[in-house]
Amino acid sequence: MTDNKIYCGDALEVLKTFPDDSVHCCATSPPYFGLRDYEAEGQLGLESSPHQYIHALKEIFHEMKRVLRSDGTLWLNIGDSYAGSGSNKVKYMPEKEGWGKIKPKDMIGIPWTLAFSLRDDGWYLRSDIIWQKTNGMPEQVQDRPTKSYEHIFLLTKSRKYYYDADAIAEPICQESIERAKRMKSRKSKYENISQYQSIYHTHVNQIRTVRNKRDVWTFSTNSYRFNGHFAMYPEKLIEPCILAGSPVGGVVIDPFLGSGTTAAAAKRLGRRFIGIDINPKYCEAAQARVDAVMAG
Secondary structure (H helix, E strand, O other), X not given: XXXXXXXXXXXXXXXXXXXXXXXXXXXXXXXOOOOOOOOOOOOOOOOOOHHHHHHXXXXXXXXXXXXXXXXXXXXXXXXXXXXXOOOOEEEOOOOOOOOOOOOOXXXXXXXXXXXXXXXXXXXXXXXXXXXXXXXXXXXXXXXXXXXXXXXXXXXXXXXXXXXXOHHHOEEOOHHHHHHHHHHHHOHHHOOXXXXXXXXXXXXXXXXXXXXXXXXXXXXXXXXXXXXXXXXXXXXXXXXXXXXXXOOOOOEEEEOOOOOOHHHHHHHHOOOEEEEEEOOHHHHHHHHHHHHHHHOO
16 A cells, blocks of 8 residues: 555455555545446446445445554545435436335435444444535425535544544634633632533633534535536535544545545645545546645
């Protein structure tokens, strides 16, 4: 295994060639079920049923668990699909096995089905982060709200794992800071100092101006395609995953590299990267993008 390299091939087969406990963090967004044909033989997302899709991802992330260090983390961005026909809907094939009791117009429930499947496979399911999109794709629906979010699941290999909360701490609003100052001046009302500290997450002589990052992240989607890639997630979305999930100099892997966002962000943040993609066209484009980052 060589870091700062993009491997062109099937994610499962490439991962099988990597050594155990060699990667700090995986940050990725696999192709969504039934949404797009990326014109690559063997690609994910075109299975005939949700069950087959979940099974394929479970196999890949089982291998990923082996490759991750014992303190490694997996940050998994995944969206849902609807059963039916037409734009942004999955072709409903009840004659095929693996659809269960899913009916036309049902939300399939891919994200949580996958998360629970990975938990059953030994992963620790630690957080469900909501990516709230400020400019989500419009939908021509009148019988439900327009969907404007996706999930990012934080999963870990072990109970104890690397997580740098300070690296992604977010600012506390000024109103909360002023309230903490007022309460600090009246701290004698508490039975002891530790009670005061636990409520305001601060030391006696210090008012913190940041807090632990919350689990709703608001970012716009990319409004353009990169060398023909339809589904780029923004670097700002993946940056907190890399910052919290890996140390400077650590190795970040993306088995569905696509346009190269994870690799580019990793290099920009002082990490090493490993990228895998099945589509040679995307591998070439991602390499050019990373080369531009490395060139400064």
